[in-house]
Amino acid sequence: MAGPTGERFDAIVVGTGFASSFFLHRLLRGLASSSRVLVLEAGRRHAHSWQLQHPRALEKIAARSFINRTPAKPWVVQRAFGGGSNCWWACTPRLLPSDFALHSNYGVATDWPISYDELEPLYSEAEWLMDVAGPSDDSPFPRSRPYPQPAHRMSDPDKLLKRAFPDAFFAQPTARPSRTVAGKRAACCNNGVCELCPIDSKFTVHNSMGNVYADPRVTLVLGARVDQVDIAGDRAEGVVYTRDGREEHARADLVALGANALSNPHVLLRSGDTHALLGRRLHEQTSLKANVLLDGVDNFQGGTSITGHGYMLYDGPHRSERPAILLETWNVPRLRNERGKWRQLLKLMCIIEQYPRRENRVEVSSEDSTRPAVSHAGHGPEVARAVDALQRELPRLMAKLPIEDVRIASEFKQTEAHALGTVVMGNDPATSVVDRHLIHHRIRNLLVLGGSAFPTASPANPTLTISALSLFAAEHLLS
Numbered sequence: 001m002a003g004p005t006g007e008r009f010d011a012i013v014v015g016t017g018f019a020s021s022f023f024l025h026r027l028l029r030g031l032a033s034s035s036r037v038l039v040l041e042a043g044r045r046h047a048h049s050w051q052l053q054h055p056r057a058l059e060k061i062a063a064r065s066f067i068n069r070t071p072a073k074p075w076v077v078q079r080a081f082g083g084g085s086n087c088w089w090a091c092t093p094r095l096l097p098s099d100f101a102l103h104s105n106y107g108v109a110t111d112w113p114i115s116y117d118e119l120e121p122l123y124s125e126a127e128w129l130m131d132v133a134g135p136s137d138d139s140p141f142p143r144s145r146p147y148p149q150p151a152h153r154m155s156d157p158d159k160l161l162k163r164a165f166p167d168a169f170f171a172q173p174t175a176r177p178s179r180t181v182a183g184k185r186a187a188c189c190n191n192g193v194c195e196l197c198p199i200d201s202k203f204t205v206h207n208s209m210g211n212v213y214a215d216p217r218v219t220l221v222l223g224a225r226v227d228q229v230d231i232a233g234d235r236a237e238g239v240v241y242t243r244d245g246r247e248e249h250a251r252a253d254l255v256a257l258g259a260n261a262l263s264n265p266h267v268l269l270r271s272g273d274t275h276a277l278l279g280r281r282l283h284e285q286t287s288l289k290a291n292v293l294l295d296g297v298d299n300f301q302g303g304t305s306i307t308g309h310g311y312m313l314y315d316g317p318h319r320s321e322r323p324a325i326l327l328e329t330w331n332v333p334r335l336r337n338e339r340g341k342w343r344q345l346l347k348l349m350c351i352i353e354q355y356p357r358r359e360n361r362v363e364v365s366s367e368d369s370t371r372p373a374v375s376h377a378g379h380g381p382e383v384a385r386a387v388d389a390l391q392r393e394l395p396r397l398m399a400k401l402p403i404e405d406v407r408i409a410s411e412f413k414q415t416e417a418h419a420l421g422t423v424v425m426g427n428d429p430a431t432s433v434v435d436r437h438l439i440h441h442r443i444r445n446l447l448v449l450g451g452s453a454f455p456t457a458s459p460a461n462p463t464l465t466i467s468a469l470s471l472f473a474a475e476h477l478l479s
Helices: 019-032 046-052 057-061 102-106 116-130 156-164 210-214 265-268 381-398 464-476
Strands: 007-014 035-043 169-171 218-222 225-233 234-245 246-257 286-294 306-310 325-330 345-352 361-364 374-376 403-408 446-448
Touching: 007 019, 007 234, 019 035, 019 116, 019 210, 019 464, 035 225, 035 246, 046 403, 156 169, 156 306, 156 325, 210 218, 225 246, 225 265, 246 265, 265 361, 265 374, 325 381, 345 381, 381 403, 403 464
Parallel strands: 007 035, 007 246, 035 218, 246 446
Antiparallel strands: 169 306, 225 234, 234 246, 286 345, 286 403, 306 325, 325 345, 361 374
């Protein structure tokens, strides 16, 4: 536990999810043995066994931490030790090089202030820390190192798609291990319940990064809700936080906010930051389900819950007219209700890129200033263009397989659980809050980590990129 209020540390890190944990992992490698780091986590530590006994309890706890002004659009965050690693599905694609330069390449959205090539070594490091299983010699991303584990086995429909689209269909990279990770985690049991893995196989902060928080230089305080950063002039002096109903103060030379994209802007707004984009441009991907009725081909022989990634509708000149779409092939058995054809079904998740909208925002609630208020104005017009393309192109693509029909859902999935973009990164202080190293443009000893810094949301799961960006930020500080 922390000492008396006002105690001084070398660094204060807020949160214990992917952003904070990977940042702290790299930071500790460069700090002296006498250094002291305070980590403040608003939630509690819940063992895997407890989570199994209380399914969805963490989601309900987190839902009380913010006010949703548009309940039709839910936002999934975690308020517990380990953050989003408690509930993620462990999908770990990288962004494509073109995702970092949408405006330069296609004249839409905005460019990132960092390139794929700059982030590539950190992608590799994050993959090795997570023990990712993936196709090292057959990847859509340029790579400098192989994956630490071989890819999971594809299903028979996957193999047919790979044959039809050899340069655009791949085994999904994932932190659900294909082999036992010695001393850590068993191989994936392939039962399809990945949100809360029954055997604790997928990577989590709990099961794979405990050494970071056991480091004697680290003081971890749970149940500590950070309310604001103490700012004097252009410098962060420390933070104000609430624990057990009492206001506490801690001082440090460096402050890193590594909470989620709802909490990070809320803390900065309460700290007096008035940047016009702070809390704005909240966004995430959206998705539609599709069922492909196969003709004489059985499914569900794959080695994990999601086995394939299709890039056939992802990148190319069409992105100047409509967003990218990533196709996920699911190996979770959903049987077809027809005698003799039970397994002749391929479930696809069609994930659609969304551009940030200024109207989607996080602000300080007038009724309860301790909780962020979240508003969402709906999908942008680009999503409708993507849906039109999906309805037109998906049957054509799937016709490469023996099929009877392709049925695309009419309702969007409510959330992809990837809140992004509320403390955007960029080179220009007028149009971004933090710089390319996630350092606040004005307050140079304050970092804002995590998905809140994303300028755009590609269809790819953002977790690996969040982790790599944290390694990149810490490496810059230490250099």
